[in-house]
Amino acid sequence: xxxxxxxxxxxxxxxxxxxxxxxxxxxxxxxxxxxxxxxxxxxxxxxxxxxxxxxxxxxxxxxxxxxxxxxxxxxxxxxxxxxxxxxxxxxxxxxxxxxxxxxxxxxxxxxxxxxxxxxxxxxxxxxxxxxxxxxxxxxxxxxxxxxxxxxxxxxxxxxxxxxxxxxxxxxxxxxxxxxxxxxxxxxxxxxxxxxxxxxxxxxxxxxxxxxxxxxxxxxxxxxxxxxxxxxxxxxxxxxxxxxxxxxxxxxxxxxxxxxxxxxxxxxxxxxxxxxxxxxxxxxxxxxxxxxxxxxxxxxxxxxxxxxxxxxxxxxxxxxxxxxxxxxxxxxxxxxxxxxxxxxxxxxxxxxxxxxxxxxxxxxxxxxxxxxxx
Numbered sequence: 001x002x003x004x005x006x007x008x009x010x011x012x013x014x015x016x017x018x019x020x021x022x023x024x025x026x027x028x029x030x031x032x033x034x035x036x037x038x039x040x041x042x043x044x045x046x047x048x049x050x051x052x053x054x055x056x057x058x059x060x061x062x063x064x065x066x067x068x069x070x071x072x073x074x075x076x077x078x079x080x081x082x083x084x085x086x087x088x089x090x091x092x093x094x095x096x097x098x099x100x101x102x103x104x105x106x107x108x109x110x111x112x113x114x115x116x117x118x119x120x121x122x123x124x125x126x127x128x129x130x131x132x133x134x135x136x137x138x139x140x141x142x143x144x145x146x147x148x149x150x151x152x153x154x155x156x157x158x159x160x161x162x163x164x165x166x167x168x169x170x171x172x173x174x175x176x177x178x179x180x181x182x183x184x185x186x187x188x189x190x191x192x193x194x195x196x197x198x199x200x201x202x203x204x205x206x207x208x209x210x211x212x213x214x215x216x217x218x219x220x221x222x223x224x225x226x227x228x229x230x231x232x233x234x235x236x237x238x239x240x241x242x243x244x245x246x247x248x249x250x251x252x253x254x255x256x257x258x259x260x261x262x263x264x265x266x267x268x269x270x271x272x273x274x275x276x277x278x279x280x281x282x283x284x285x286x287x288x289x290x291x292x293x294x295x296x297x298x299x300x301x302x303x304x305x306x307x308x309x310x311x312x313x314x315x316x317x318x319x320x321x322x323x324x325x326x327x328x329x330x331x332x333x334x335x336x337x338x339x340x341x342x343x344x345x346x347x348x349x350x351x352x353x354x355x356x357x358x359x360x361x362x363x364x365x366x367x368x369x370x371x372x373x
Contacts, residue, residue, distance in 0.1 A: 034063035035351065038070055041077075042359065050077045066097050068104075069352045075107060084111050102132035102333075109141055118148045134336060136165035137329065144178035155179070156187035163191065166329075168321070170194045175215040189224070192216065196224040197251075200234060205248045225249060281367055284316045288361045295353050300342050307335045324360055 041056035057074040061067065075090035088111050094104040105128035112121035122145040128138040139162035146155035159179075162169045170191050173179055182188045199210045210221050228234045228249075235252050238245045250256070287309050294302040309315040310331045320328040334353065337345050346353075 031063070031351075034060045034067065034070070035355075037063075038067075038073075038355070041070075041073060042355075045073065045077060050081050053077045054081070068094055068097060068101065069355070071097075072103060072107070075104075079107070079111055079114075082114075084115060087111050100131040102128040102135050102138065105131060106135065106138045106141065109138075109145070113141070113145065118145050121145045122149065132333065132336075134165060134333070136162050136169060139165065140169045140172070143173075144176065147179050147181045150181055152182050152185060153187075155182050156185055159191065160187070163194070167194070167198065168325075170198070171214060174220075189227075192220055193224045193227055196221060197228060197233060200249055200251055201256075205250060206246060210249075280316075280319055281364055284319055285361065285364050287316055288357050288364065292354060292357050292361075295346060295350055295357075298343060298346050298350070300338060300346055303346060304335060304338055307331055307338070311335065323363070327356055327360055330356065 037056050037060035041053045041060065044050075044053035044056060054074060054077045057070050057077065060070050061074070064070070071090055071094045075087045075094070078084075078090060079087040088108060091104045091108040091111070094101050095108075098104075105124050109121045109124035109128065112118070112124060122142065125138050125142045125145060128135055129142065132138070139158050143155045143159035143162060146152075146158055159169070159173055159182075163173075173188075174192055174195050179188065195214050195216065196210060199214050202213075204210050204213050207218065207221055207225070210216070210225075211218055214221070216224075225234070225236075229236060233252055233255055234249050237248045237250065239248050240246075287306060291303060291306040291310075294306055309317075310320050310328065311317050313321070317328070320331070334345075334349070337349075
């Protein structure tokens, strides 16, 4: 399970003036203790100390019982401790505060899923989609639940919608056991073809490398390659190695010119020289500083502009997807809500936004130090 936040490095001891300032802050800022306990809970979650994290979140809620982000994290911790009843209670509490909270509905669906109550899971995830039709993971979960309920055409339709929102869901689906009921369907076979085609685009040209990177079995890979050849989407060549000829697959020239190609290393990471990696991290760090400043200033237009740099794959988007996938999804959602609600939304969610970017910044700074070292 991916950790929601990276662990903060241990800070240096402050001087006396800093201690004095902190004491003054704790006396004048009524929200200081809540924020302090919330960050403590996040750090404990990063260490997978979920019981201790739950306690920190519960203590934070004494200062603001209706703080939704704290409640979400408390529910998350209880869920991963297999305390399903408490997790559901927390998510219901969030929905009492905001019945349109898509994340709470989706997380509630996952609790029902773990309890193998797929009908209830489906009902909850549909509420998540009603609240946010662009929530790709909710569409993906809906597809899983429909498959488990043997509602095959509906499952395929939901999965296609999730892939339209985020193409990475295609690769996830091909190895997801929840789709056992739909694997023989033609619609699912086409999704496998999309995964194979994307693998070739990324620079994997042999059957072995495609199997390795997609987790497909060899038979499914060969069948998809045959279909793609018939459709004229790829071309086949041969490469001689000793006495053997190895089949090689490439995008058809007209397809390659439209979608581009991308070279990757064995583990699927873009090949970069060290200076390039450092430069990318510096650009991401700079964008984080800029967006924190714009959020603090409650500058809606500037924040929307910088959000785009975290989403756009020509800027920092690809790095966000590879390293901060959940956060990337959150920023996409914030951008939509910010466009709809403007200044009120940034005021209501300022603390939540700043906390997330603080945690990303900690991780980026640590990576930057390692690269330079």
